[in-house]
Amino acid sequence: MSGFDLTVRGGTIVTASGETAGDVGVKDGVITQIAEGLEPGAEDIDAAGKLVLPGGIDGHCHIEQLSSFGLMNSDDFFTASVAAAHGGTTTVVPFAAQHRGQSISDVVKAYRALAEEKAAIDYHFHIIVTDPTEDVLTKELPPLLEDGFRTLKLFLTYDLMKVDDYQTLQVMEVARKHGALIVTHAENNEMIRWATEKLVKNGHTEPKFHAVSHPRLAEAEAVHRAIILARFIDVPIMIFHVTTREAMDEVRRAQEAGLKVYAETCTQYLVLTSDDLDRPGGEGAKFCCSPPLRDDTDVEAMWQGLADGTFVTLSSDHAPYAYDETGKLNAGDNPTFKQIPNGLPGLELRMPVLFSEGVKTGRINLPKFVELTSTGIARLYGLYPQKGEIAVGSDADIAVWDPDAEKTISDDMVHDNTGYSPFTGHTITGWPECVISRGRIIVRDGKTDMAPGSGKIAKRELSDQAKPLGRIEPEMDETKNFGIRLLD
Numbered sequence: 001m002s003g004f005d006l007t008v009r010g011g012t013i014v015t016a017s018g019e020t021a022g023d024v025g026v027k028d029g030v031i032t033q034i035a036e037g038l039e040p041g042a043e044d045i046d047a048a049g050k051l052v053l054p055g056g057i058d059g060h061c062h063i064e065q066l067s068s069f070g071l072m073n074s075d076d077f078f079t080a081s082v083a084a085a086h087g088g089t090t091t092v093v094p095f096a097a098q099h100r101g102q103s104i105s106d107v108v109k110a111y112r113a114l115a116e117e118k119a120a121i122d123y124h125f126h127i128i129v130t131d132p133t134e135d136v137l138t139k140e141l142p143p144l145l146e147d148g149f150r151t152l153k154l155f156l157t158y159d160l161m162k163v164d165d166y167q168t169l170q171v172m173e174v175a176r177k178h179g180a181l182i183v184t185h186a187e188n189n190e191m192i193r194w195a196t197e198k199l200v201k202n203g204h205t206e207p208k209f210h211a212v213s214h215p216r217l218a219e220a221e222a223v224h225r226a227i228i229l230a231r232f233i234d235v236p237i238m239i240f241h242v243t244t245r246e247a248m249d250e251v252r253r254a255q256e257a258g259l260k261v262y263a264e265t266c267t268q269y270l271v272l273t274s275d276d277l278d279r280p281g282g283e284g285a286k287f288c289c290s291p292p293l294r295d296d297t298d299v300e301a302m303w304q305g306l307a308d309g310t311f312v313t314l315s316s317d318h319a320p321y322a323y324d325e326t327g328k329l330n331a332g333d334n335p336t337f338k339q340i341p342n343g344l345p346g347l348e349l350r351m352p353v354l355f356s357e358g359v360k361t362g363r364i365n366l367p368k369f370v371e372l373t374s375t376g377i378a379r380l381y382g383l384y385p386q387k388g389e390i391a392v393g394s395d396a397d398i399a400v401w402d403p404d405a406e407k408t409i410s411d412d413m414v415h416d417n418t419g420y421s422p423f424t425g426h427t428i429t430g431w432p433e434c435v436i437s438r439g440r441i442i443v444r445d446g447k448t449d450m451a452p453g454s455g456k457i458a459k460r461e462l463s464d465q466a467k468p469l470g471r472i473e474p475e476m477d478e479t480k481n482f483g484i485r486l487l488d
Contacts, residue, residue: 003027004041006439008398011047014366015054015390016375024052026396029438034392043441045434047400053370054390055090055397055437056351059377060126060183060240060264060315062343063094064114068130068160071330071341074320074417077118078452080347083416085443085450087348088399088432090121091387091458093377095153097128100160104129104140108149112457119455121437122397124383126151126183130161132171141171145178148460150382151238152180156222157189157290165229172233181380181466182230183238186222186247187291191215196338205336207284211274211292213337219291220246227254227261234468236260238380241317243269243291245301252310260469262380264313265302267350271357272422273299285328285335287422289319290342303363306372312380314372316350319343320418327418345418349409353423355401355430382460396439405431415448 006026013022013034023038024031063080066072075083084092096111098104104127115123127144129136129152141152152175154168155161163171175182196213199205204212223239227250230237242248242265254261274293277284287293305311321327321341331339351373358364364372378388385394407413408427411420435443442450 002039002041004032004038006043006045006396006436007038007041008045008047008052008400009038009040011050011052011400013052013390014370016367016371018367024390024398026439029396031390031392031394031396034390045400050433051366051401051403052390053088053399053401054374054388055399055435056088056373057091057093057377057383057388058084058089058316058318058347058350059093059313059381060266061092061094061318061347063092063318065095065097066099067341068099068158069341071321071327073343074322074327074345077115078120079415079417080318081120081455082448082450083348083414085121085435085437085448086415088351088401088435089347090397090399090435090437091383092121092123093126093381094123095128096125098130100131102131104136104144108144115455115457116453118452120442120450120452121455122387122458123455124381124458124460125149126153128153128155129171130155130163132163132167137170137174141174142178145174145180150180150460150462150466151183153183153185155185156226157185157187157192159189162189165225168229169233172230172235176233176235176468179462179466181236181238181463183240184226185240186219186226187214188218188221191218191221200336200338205338207282207288207337207340208274208278210288210337210340211277211294214290214292216244216246216294219244220250223247223250227259230261231259234470236262236466236468239263241266241269241291241315242305242311243294243302244298248301248305248310255310260465262312262465263305263310264315265305265311266315266317267346267353268293268344268422269302270299271353271426276422282334285340286323286420287344288328288337288340288342289317289344306358307364307368311372313377314350314354316346317343318345318347320345320416322419324419344422345414345416345420346422347416348414349421349423352428352431353426356428360429379463380465382463382466383458384463386459396436398436399432400434401430402433403430405429405433407431
């Protein structure tokens with residue numbers, strides 16, 4: 001018998017850099033050897049004919065988060081952990097959400113306490129900033145950023161969440177000084193407000209009009225503006241949940257100009273469309289999310305962005321609201337689109353849907369799949385190489401995939417606490433049959449072995465992606481480039 005606590009033997013190891021045959025040996029929760037012909041450990045997994053991948057990281061999900069309207073989403077940290085693990089995800093980065101008037105320090109403490117009590121996989125947090133007071137900017141954020149909370153989320157829409165351009169610049173300045181990454185929900189609030197008022201006034205209130213109320217140009221404009229503000233301050237920025245070709249083009253132009261602009265899209269924007277909002281009997285409410293589902297041409301554009309590297313990650317934007325009075329129907333059985341909480345469950349199916357619709361169809365290859373769902377997220381958010389890699393010294397976060405397993409999604413087969421899946425009826429090919437978190441087998445053959453509180457907060461370092469360019473724009477001289485000189 002070897003000295004390993006756990007071995008995964010005989011599979012094809014897939015990382016973001018390639019594929020290789022080999023075995024993985026684990027001791028004390030860490031990968032200690034990768035080679036062919038390892039002796040079996042105390043626990044041995046036969047991965048012959050299977051794929052051995054890094055555990056997934058979902059870098060954008062909402063867990064046990066109170067909305068600005070006072071609604072708690074459906075999942076707590078334990079139910080979300082179980083759902084994530086069944087889909088191959090072993091680390092999550094949800095949000096510590098400040099609402100107006102709240103202390104960010106208190107908010108972070110409260111969310112950490114919830115996760116410490118209930119999370120069964122590893123985690124860290126993005127901080128949502130909605131009220132950047134002087135105390136928040138000068139006293140509360142700096143120590144949190146230095147303590148590893150290295151991403152700040154800004155909303156450019158939602159009346160109770162949004163920050164204006166001046167406040168955005170203030171938060172960006174703090175992020176630049178302390179090596180943090182700005183992440184943003186970019187839609188033009190006033191365009192959405194204007195369109196919504198016109199629709200409601202004219203009686204167009206069904207769920208299908210949710211997509212109409214969020215004009216595609218509202219997304220493109222806000223993405224452009226966010227990039228310009230970040231360029232002015234010289235701070236890297238991540239654009240969350242891109243849905244349209246126009247918004248993607250704004251990102252690509254910035255990347256081609258050499259700016260540190262990153263972007264993601266989400267699972268739902270790869271397979272669902274605005275037609276789903278027009279389902280009979282009010283079922284369209286289940287598909288209300290923001291930005292909204294778009295059309296077939298945008299679906300193809302999102303796949304293009306994944307394949308060509310415009311998008312560096314794929315997230316779920318898991319925002320679960322049950323289809324009852326506690327969630328989607330909190331305003332009654334026939335709510336207007338304006339009254340329906342925005343968000344879809346998707347934590348469990350993020351990786352299986354991408355594998356089935358991406359890898360199995362030839363749209364992306366296996367290393368790209370790993371990059372989008374794990375390694376790229378770890379690099380961007382400062383978790384690499386502890387997370388997102390199968391390498392000696394990395395945490396033993398591993399998912400063993402059966403590439404040919406076939407499942408048809410139904411509402412009762414998913415493990416989150418929402419009660420339905422927007423992907424119900426879709427047939428998925430490829431599924432994780434064994435999932436390991438820091439050397440613990442937490443899912444095997446559909447059965448769970450997880451305890452609340454067994455997850456840990458992951459260590460985060462300052463990533464290269466979060467460092468400012470620190471350069472003078474080539475078309476400007478030093479006396480005109482106030483964006484750099486006033487800060488330095």
